[in-house]
Amino acid sequence: MTVISVTTIPVQPDAPWDETLATHKQAKTILERHGAENVRLMVSMVGGAPVGTAYSSFEADDHAALGKITDAIFTDPELLEMMSAGTSPWTTSVLADVPLD
Numbered sequence: 704m705t706v707i708s709v710t711t712i713p714v715q716p717d718a719p720w721d722e723t724l725a726t727h728k729q730a731k732t733i734l735e736r737h738g739a740e741n742v743r744l745m746v747s748m749v750g751g752a753p754v755g756t757a758y759s760s761f762e763a764d765d766h767a768a769l770g771k772i773t774d775a776i777f778t779d780p781e782l783l784e785m786m787s788a789g790t791s792p793w794t795t796s797v798l799a800d801v802p803l804d
Contacts, residue, residue: 706765706766706799708760709759709760710793710796714755730759731744738763741760741761742761744759
């Protein structure tokens with residue numbers, strides 16, 4: 704069963720978008736290096752979440768694969784430096800893809 708990790712990141716209003724985008728592109732490279740699949744960055748346009756909220760997500764084949772990726776990224780010095788440099792609080796949720804067929 705596909706498992707999806709979604710991190711909610713409030714984008715600071717004074718943060719230049721090109722810097723925010725560059726940071727996420729760098730994070731995508733690191734995540735993929737550790738086995739993350741379908742890495743995405745989505746932003747809230749309209750709806751319940753505040754405009755300017757970003758969502759970074761990636762997929763893993765199952766919980767074991769997600770655990771392996773998570774173990775790897777939380778020991779990657781480059782990604783840890785990026786995560787600690789941010790000024791916004793962020794939260795991560797793990798979602799399971801539930802088949803409807």
